Amino acid sequence: MGEAEKKTVDLAQDRRKQILRAAVEVFAERGFHRTRVSDIARRAGVAYGLIYHYFDSKDHVLNSVFEENWGVFLKVLGDLRDSEELTAPAKLERISALLIDALQVAPSIIQVIIQEISRSDRFVHAEKVSAFTGAFDVVHDIIVAGQAAGDLSPRLDPRVAAYIFFGALETICTGAMLGTIQCKTPEEATRVKATVKEALLQGMLTDKGSEKDAT
Amino acid sequence: MGEAEKKTVDLAQDRRKQILRAAVEVFAERGFHRTRVSDIARRAGVAYGLIYHYFDSKDHVLNSVFEENWGVFLKVLGDLRDSEELTAPAKLERISALLIDALQVAPSIIQVIIQEISRSDRFVHAEKVSAFTGAFDVVHDIIVAGQAAGDLSPRLDPRVAAYIFFGALETICTGAMLGTIQCKTPEEATRVKATVKEALLQGMLTDKGSEKDAT
Amino acid sequence: MGEAEKKTVDLAQDRRKQILRAAVEVFAERGFHRTRVSDIARRAGVAYGLIYHYFDSKDHVLNSVFEENWGVFLKVLGDLRDSEELTAPAKLERISALLIDALQVAPSIIQVIIQEISRSDRFVHAEKVSAFTGAFDVVHDIIVAGQAAGDLSPRLDPRVAAYIFFGALETICTGAMLGTIQCKTPEEATRVKATVKEALLQGMLTDKGSEKDAT
Amino acid sequence: MGEAEKKTVDLAQDRRKQILRAAVEVFAERGFHRTRVSDIARRAGVAYGLIYHYFDSKDHVLNSVFEENWGVFLKVLGDLRDSEELTAPAKLERISALLIDALQVAPSIIQVIIQEISRSDRFVHAEKVSAFTGAFDVVHDIIVAGQAAGDLSPRLDPRVAAYIFFGALETICTGAMLGTIQCKTPEEATRVKATVKEALLQGMLTDKGSEKDAT
DNA sequence: AATGAATGAGAGTTCATTCAT
DNA sequence: GATGAATGAACTCTCATTCAT
Known part of the structure; x- marks a missing residue:
């Protein structure tokens, strides 16, 4: 050439x-x-x-947004899953950090992917579903491995837990885009990450709350 | 008459x-x-x-769906918040149970509300945003109260935590509707509720995982 | 009802x-x-x-024109073929008369059918081809029968002869529509029919021309 | 230069x-x-x-196809008309042979000309009409001369007869292009020419058919 | 001469909404 | 109340043509 x-x-x-x-x-x-x-x-x-x-079409433009952005994210997720250096909780923490950081760098892309991934034509456009399930599977695998290693609670249904994990992150993205969650500066981002880690890994309860709750 | x-x-x-x-x-x-x-x-x-x-219009039909269903849910949420008999964690648990039960009774309504609440026309139709923020505010208030009472971790940003809580539930709804989360029978529902409680309240970690993670 | x-x-x-x-x-x-x-x-x-x-679409409108007009013509042609009262030449004469009369009654319909039957999307829209071949088959059958009965020249390739017959009529339609062939009044129509009969059945030659031509 | x-x-x-x-x-x-x-x-x-x-334009390309191909054909036709060595029937036979032979040498050109000459834009593009009428006039003149010389039936309307002649040939071209008339090998071409001559000049009738038909 | 990126008029089609019956 | 024929704004996509390189 x-x-x-x-x-x-x-x-x-x-x-x-x-x-x-x-x-x-x-x-x-x-x-x-x-x-x-x-x-x-x-x-x-x-x-x-x-x-x-x-x-080729307007649809094709959206698909390209997916492929060329989500694909990269998926690759990173896959590598993370296969990493042997990190424990499952560390991997989950890393994933949430990745997404929250991405939110600062390219909020629009995250927004579009999050918004449109669950569009109702999802039944029609298999790529998008698979885009989603691709990421879902990674988290699911990490949770299962974490349970096997004894790092994650065996009482979790790994499938449901993966949904919870994703849902939490997704909604944070939405909040960030709506401006109701402040997540622009590094400090803000750190604060958000901390809450995610606290809420999902340690749980929202304090010991006191936990005792009361001992049903 | x-x-x-x-x-x-x-x-x-x-x-x-x-x-x-x-x-x-x-x-x-x-x-x-x-x-x-x-x-x-x-x-x-x-x-x-x-x-x-x-x-009046197609939009109006959707709005009516919101008002006449979400409104009921909002009312229940409000009453729950004001209840003095329950601790904050119990209130949160109750809310998730409410939603998961509703999912069995009227999955379509939940789906529509969940799907369309976060639609892009949200900037246009204020009712929907307020519908969402109405529920959000309740959860936010409960979390703040729970922190004040010492039942919920003070390290949580209550706003972010409320988003996480909602996001987790929302995605479970989506999964239930897609059929990827089994939530039809009472047994299945119980299992889902248990995972939600475990993941959000107790946290996903085991003690072992928790120790390793002691950064 | x-x-x-x-x-x-x-x-x-x-x-x-x-x-x-x-x-x-x-x-x-x-x-x-x-x-x-x-x-x-x-x-x-x-x-x-x-x-x-x-x-359903613009295409559909055209198809309807075909189905609801050409279909009628095809039916008549089929009945004519099956008639046992007429000789093959008489049947051919009748067909040309039918078309020329139709030209006076509904010139537009004839024009559209003639024009669009050979549209280049003919390869795509099988109905139209079959519309044509339907009529073609009838003429072909009549010619074969006429040859078997000894009424039509055995030297004709029946397939080619059917094309010639149709082409002659088609072009007359075109001429009529262009206004270059006068065919509005009954007298004019009669004159056109006579020439068709003379040219196609008797042949254009006179005896004199025929002798000279005796190759 | x-x-x-x-x-x-x-x-x-x-x-x-x-x-x-x-x-x-x-x-x-x-x-x-x-x-x-x-x-x-x-x-x-x-x-x-x-x-x-x-x-200049896409239209211009089509026009050039016409001018540079049909023009040649027209020239040959004109010369044929003016020839004093051939009788009218021989001239007509020659024309049909010319076209059928051309069909073997350059079927695409013939197809395009035939297809597009009778297209609906004919009212717009005068060249195409004149292209057609140019050829038509030659055949018309030959028929008139043939009638005057007593070689062609005086009962023919020369204008209508010219249309018939052209229409027959045109449809044969279409059939050849559609592959429904075999016209590739010299033998096949000869057979087609024979049927054209028989049908148009001698007439399709046998003597027997002719008698019956003696209206 | 040659290329193909760039333009935008134009056409088909969808569908929310109105309204006569 | 109930119907569905009728309307037309809005939108996607095509493709002839122009033009900078």
Whole structure:
């Protein structure tokens, strides 16, 4: 490939990324289905026709957002699961930290993924479900391994626990996006992480509460 | 009001309920915006024009679903908060049990509320946000009170903890609706409730895990 | 079915017919693909949305034109073939007369069918091809039978002859629609029929021409 | 003009021809309006922008196909008409032979011309009509002359007869392109020509059929 | 000459909503 | 009350054409 060709390809990739970035922004603001193709175009500063140069359809744009962002996250999750250096609780803590940090770096992307992952066409678009279940499976595996190692409570249904873990994180993302959870500065993020760790790992109870609760 | 008139009103109320029930079903199946007014009508067994006799618009139908169902739940939550007989942890446990039980009785309603509460039109429709924040505030208040009473960990940011609590329950609802969490029989429900209690209140860690984690 | 319902059905059928008539007119004038759905609507004096009440799509409108007109013609052709009272030449003559008469009664319909039967999406829309081959088969059968009875020249390839027969008629239709063949009055029609009969059955040659041509 | 310049012009002409050839192929396969400019380009192995160096528009490409192919045919037809060595029937036979032979050499070109000549845009693009009427006039003139010479039946309306003649040939072309008329090998072509001659000149009737028909 | 990114008019289709019956 | 025919705004997608490189 010559220099000139390479440059052209790069430019094309840039345009693609530019459109994708714009799409993420407007999807985050208005939601996928309230977003018109022309909204994406306007935000990207291009004609709407151009979007069809780079993507097959509006749906395809969303899918690309998923693939090119969630895929990376999934990869990291997978590596984490397979790591032998960390205990299960440490892995879970790491995952929540990852997500909360991502929230600071790229809140829109997280928002879109979280929002649209559970869109009702989920029954139709298998990729999205599998995107979700992919991450779910990792957490599920970590919990099972943690129980086997004696680090996590054997009284947890690992499947339900994985849902709880994800749900907690998802809602924090939503809160962050709504601005009802402050999570912009490193300090704020640290505070959020601490609460997640406390609530999910140590439990919300104090010893006192725990005693009373001894049913 | 004469007998005849009263009967007419009752019949009208029946029709309204009939449409609302149908709406909940199809909203649950397809999501609000993928549902056509004619879908609701077909499910209800009426002509679609009739829906405009009882509701101003399609949006209005959804709002009614919220008001007439979530409102009831909110009332119960409020009463629970104000109860002086229960500790904060017991109140939280009660709330999760309420929701999980509701999931068995009226899964569609829960699904619709959960699905649409976090929809992107939330910025537009204030009722829905307030519907959500109404419930959120209750949980928040309970957590704050629990911390004050020494029953709940003072290390929790109460706002974040409330989100975590809600998120966990929300995702369980989603899992139940997707069929990936079994929650139909009383036994299954009990098991789910137990995991929620264990994970959120006691924490996922065992003592062993807890020691290792003593950072 | 009550009177009222029946009337409603009739009115609906009327609207359908009204749209179909308008469609035939504009298809004849501009061709199918140059015709916008809104053109049909304007001609029919309705909103374009209404067309989608009665037809699934623009394609469907065309298909309906085919089915509801060509189908009738095909039926007549089939009956003609099966008639035992007429010789093959008489049947062919009858067919050409049928078409030329139809041209006076409903020129637009004939034009649309002729024009669009050979549309290039013919490879896609099997109905139209079969519409054509249906008619073709009848003529083919008549020619074969005529040869067997000794009424038609055994030197004809029946398949090619059927094409010739149809092509001659088709082009006359085109000419009539272009206005280059006068075929409006009964006298003109008679004259056209006579030439068709003369050219196709007797042949264009005179005896004199025939002798010279005796290769 | 220097050698180099001339070579450039030739190359330019080659490119033009290359595009035109590609256009004919895809027009034949998909029809003019279903063909995208990019289809032509892909088939020609050039960028679609280049087509606009050689042609003003997509329409212009089609027009060029007409002019540069039909024009040649028209010239031959004109010469044939003016020939004093052949009788009218011989001329007609020659024309049909010309077309059927062309069908073997360049079926796509014939197909495109036949298909698009009778398209609905005919009212818009005068060239195409005149292309058609040019050929029509020749046949018309030949028939009139043949009648005057006593070689062709005086009972024919020469205008209608010319249409019949053309229509027969046109449909044979269509059949050949659809593959329903075998016309590839010289033997097959001969057979087709024989049927055309028999049907149009001698007539389809046998003497027996002729007697019965003596109305 | 050659490329293909960029543009935007234009077309088909959907569906919430209105309203005459 | 009840129906569904009728309307048209809104939206996605196509593709001929232009133009900077």
